[in-house]
Every structure is written in C-alpha cells, then in structure tokens.
Amino acid sequence: MITIKEVARHAGVSISTVSYVLSGKRSISEETKRRVEQSIAALGYHPNAGARALASNRSRVLGLVVPLRSDQNVPVVMQFVSSIVTSARDHDHDVLLLTKEAGPGEAHRVTAGSMADAIIVMDVESADPRVPELRTVDAPVVLLGVPDDHEGLSCVDLDFAAAGRRMVSHLADLGHRSIALIGSPPAVYERGTSYAARLLAGFQQETARRNMPVSVHSCAPGYDSVSACLDTVLHQDRGITGLVVHNEAVLGQLLLELRRRSLDVPRDLSVIALCPDDVAQSLPVPLTSISVPARELGAIAVQMVVTRITQDHAPEVRLLQPRLTERGSTAAR
C-alpha cells in the first residue's frame, strides 16, 4: 500500500506538505504542488479513507436509506438513487446503502460509528415511524418526502398540492367543467403516503375554488380493476370530459381500455397525468404530464445535506414547483 509518507519521500517534501497539497488548506508553491502531484500520479497513491476519516473526523460518506420493497415505483426510485450517487460524487462523497427494512437504528449506527457524515432518507410517508428516531440522529438528515410532523427536519419534495391544482387548472382553462381524479391504489392511501394525500388536497382545493364537480377514484393495478374503475368513472358521473391520473402503474392499461371502448384521447376525453417523463412519452398516446423531477430532487437533497455537514443551517422544507409538459393528450372543449 502506498502511503502519504512514500509520496512525501518521493517528492522530497514533508508529509504535511503532501497533505496540504491534497486539501488545499494552506498555500503551497506552484513548484512544490507540481512535484507532489507528479509523485502521486507516479506512485498511484490513494489516500486511506479510514485514516483520513479518523484524523479529520469526516468520512465523506452519505448514508442513503432506500425503500427496497419491490414497489410499483421502482424506476423512479432508481432515478433518485442514481442522481443522489452522482451528486454525491460531485461533492466528493460516496454513498452507503441502508435499507428501510433493516429498520431504524441503522441511521444511528452509521452516524454514531462515523461511517457516514449525514443521512438521506427516501420515500418518507405522512406518519413515518422513522421520523422520531431520525430527529435524534446526531448528523444532518434530509428527507425526500414531507411527513406530517417535520418539525426540526429538512425535507425536499415536489409540491404535490401545487401539482394537483395545476392539473385541474390546465383542464379547466381548456374549458373542462367536469373532471375526475384517478388516484393511487388504495394501499398507497392506507399507507399514508404523504404525496398522494397532498396531490388529492390540491386537486380538491382547485376544483372547489372553481366550483367544479369532482369525482375521485382510487384504482388498484391489474387489467380488470382498471376496467372496473373506468366503468365507475364514466357511468357514475356522466359528462366527465377530463381525467387527472396519479397512478403510473395503471396508465398503460387505462389507455388501452379507453381505446377498446373507442374513446379517443383527447377528442372524447382529455387525460393528464403525474408520472415520469419517459413514461408519459412512451405510452400509446403520449400524455401531457407533470413529471416527478427525481434528478433535481436528488441533487438538491445532496446539496442540502452536504452543506449541513460543515455549516449550521436551520431545518428547511423545499418544495419544487411542478412543471407541466404538453404532449397533446388534452384538448379544448
């Protein structure tokens, strides 16, 4: 193993000088810096992470709590993870994988043992049982998702309420007067997933403000359940001309089912969804949608948490404003 000592000898300087070249915390002459860097390259030196962590009291590692249940939303989870790892590397940090299943205490274990300098928690729910414990973690914590009681914790998320309002406005501005929300599967609401509830709230708020009749439906995935749900929507409320869909898993089946009923999108029915852009694009009918900006959210979470490792910062909730992309699945009426 090549150590800093050998680099120092090779470059003809002291150990501390090499360290300062690496960290840039003191000024070093150009000449010396060059020599040291050459030695580092020549010897193929990699600083020992353990020694560095021990001496500096910083591991340069972020703990990431990932939901590893095989959920509907796996691709989105992946996007988050990917963006977090990339951003972390940009900030010169690595990412340690913690599973939600492994239970709480994990966040505590890795921070208390200085394996990680901070924690990012994905997929946080309204009444997330992990929240109380996370408050006691003695390291910066950032949540992806906003629990009901987020006192003292930093959170990042899409503004789902705004997204709900925005989708209603979009349809209303096109002249639709009667619209329905096809929401997430019942299980999602029961789990108390905060984003589902917040979107619903935004949806109801905006429809109320505009005096529009509403109908809201929870829809489980599966070929038959979608069809049944559509029956209810279309028969229970005649005159529905617009569909707001917050349920990725069901989009494909929904569109096929509409086609089967000879209902044209957007001629007979306008459809707008909240889903990842690539999903919206690759459906049989490309959908006008609001996307979950996973990459941005991940990058922000990393940036927030890394900032808080070195500097004190008040807890903060950041809600990204929704962005709507038109793809022709909604039309004026």
Place this chain on the structure above:
Amino acid sequence: MITIKEVARHAGVSISTVSYVLSGKRSISEETKRRVEQSIAALGYHPNAGARALASNRSRVLGLVVPLRSDQNVPVVMQFVSSIVTSARDHDHDVLLLTKEAGPGEAHRVTAGSMADAIIVMDVESADPRVPELRTVDAPVVLLGVPDDHEGLSCVDLDFAAAGRRMVSHLADLGHRSIALIGSPPAVYERGTSYAARLLAGFQQETARRNMPVSVHSCAPGYDSVSACLDTVLHQDRGITGLVVHNEAVLGQLLLELRRRSLDVPRDLSVIALCPDDVAQSLPVPLTSISVPARELGAIAVQMVVTRITQDHAPEVRLLQPRLTERGSTAAR
C-alpha cells in the same frame, strides 16, 4: 463521542480488554465480558469505523457496482441489491454504492483507498469492458453474470443455457413439436448481454437434440411491436403450439394480444417464460415459469466475496440450476 477509552474506564478494565470482548479474539472471563457489555450498552458506544479500519486494515464494506440506467429490469435489479445488502449485513458488512456509469476506476479507487474490502459487480455482459480492469483490482471481486472471458474472476449466475433447455424439454415432454422463442429486444442482443445469448444457445441445443423445428424472434417492447412480432410468429410458422418467452417487458402485452386474437392459453397455445416469480403470478394468465433467483444469487455473491476477503480461494464460476414452477399456462397436446 463515546470512545473505547470511556467504555474501558466505565467498566474498570483496560482498552485492550474492551477490544477483545468486542472481537472475541482472546479469552475473557464471563464476569468481565458482562461488565464490559453493560458499559457499552449504558454509554451507547459505537466503535469508530475509521479507527477500526485503520488499525485492522479492513473496512467491513463491500463495494457494489450497480447499473443505474433505467432499464426494463429495474425490479430485478432492486431484488439483487436488496438481497446483497441484507446478506452483507448478515456478514457484518455494509454496502457502498458505485454506479456503472461513474466508470471503471471506481472499483479501483475504493479498494485502493481501503473504502471497501471487496467488490461485487452486477449486470456483467459478454464482452464487458470493465472486465480487464476488474482483474487488476487488488481485492476480491465477484461478478453477477458471466463474461465470455472470465479467466481469473469469480462469477455467479443462473445457468441460462440449462434454463433454455429446460423450457424446451418441458414443452416437448407435453407433446409440443413446434415451438418458438420470443427473445429479448434486439438491443439486448446487440449489447452482448451474455445471459440472453446463453439462453438462446440452450434453447437451440435442446430443440436440435430433439429434432424440433425452431423459430426465434427478438421482440422490442411496445404495443405495436409485440403485435407485429406475434403476427410473424403465428403466420410464418403455422403449427406453433408453444411459446418460450425470455422478455419480461413484453409478457403483459403479449398475453393481452393473444386474448384479443381469441387464442386461449394454454388451450390454443402453451406459454412458458423466464421471469421473476411475482411477474409470472400477477399476469392475467399466471405463467409457468423459470424464475431468476435474485435473492439466492445475491446471497451467494456476498458469501463468496466475504470468504475471499480473509482466505485465499481460487476463482470459481457458480451457475445456479433453474427451477421451474408450473402455473397452468402449459398443457399437453
């Protein structure tokens, strides 16, 4: 921060005694052990990972190279990751996330810097460009997937050739004489994904052995492409009575399309697939299938790599034998 020193004082013993209680590397009297353990619990002591790594020259971390492109197979990737993290924890290790995209050199960086003691690489392809570099990594490496040239490297995978043969036998034993393989999207073959090629080889080998006519089709995902593919299969080769499908993404659409054409499974056509069990179960027609045993593969990979951290072991290729589960989508003819 609570250190071993404080635990030692609290328990009235020396630092080394505490260390030996923790590691069990020397005998300690029951009485002392108990006192130390009580002190650890009372103080909430967590050993400092950096110090431990520095002194013992082992980080107790596994580097995991994950493909983070948003692929078809994301749920399977998740299953692997989940099982690897769980198994790693069972072996008292943590998992550091490395992305395939971040390029090679990452495996080298983390092992050279003693951030990780070993590397597991997921989603290895036939002519994987990372393989040569991985050979030079000075730490145990285990690949999930078998590259063409795996000289000197340990690999774990499903025996896809056996799976191909097995699916053919299953249909043949039921009396089917003319069957077709609906394979992965062209992109997968072009990428040289080794498992696709190996399954195809097994399929061809067994059909040849049994003198069965074969027809092989690559099928891209997408509602129209599936339909077109089915046209080719059913018209080009009349008399096809069995379908072997190695293409998760397409299964749902395929079954719907068959239903649309009033072809009953298994009455008119037997279908057998290679896909995760939960997919096979939740399709409109539950499919007889061979599953990718992600959990087992992950656990084996971890076990292999952890073993090799402390002991020398020759490189080894382990191929798991396929297991077939009947779900009634194949029938005698």
Place this chain on the structure above:
DNA sequence: GCAACGAATCGAAGCGCTTCGATCGTGATT
C-alpha cells in the same frame, strides 16, 4: 515444593492521516 502452563488482563506501539504551532526567508514598512 517448584517448574511449567494456560487463562485473563494490561500497556504500548503502531495504522495513515490531518492540523496546529513553529520556523525560516523575503519583501515591504517604518
């Protein structure tokens, strides 16, 4: 009764790094 032994424990020497003075020129300021 004494050497020999093993179990239980301790002290101290690192592991490779960061960081805090301290030192030494050199040029600018008085």
Place this chain on the structure above:
DNA sequence: AATCACGATCGAAGCGCTTCGATTCGTTGC
C-alpha cells in the same frame, strides 16, 4: 536598520482502534 507580515514548509501530536508481547496468578504435574 529594525520591524512586521506573510508565504512556504516542517515536525509532532493526536484521532480511536487493533494487536503483539509481557505480566500476573491460580493450577497441574512430578
């Protein structure tokens, strides 16, 4: 000419742990 400030560098003191002798003491064997 004496002083000061500053840039560049070095030496040494840890960071918290593991591990290798060394030490102590109660047993055992002869």
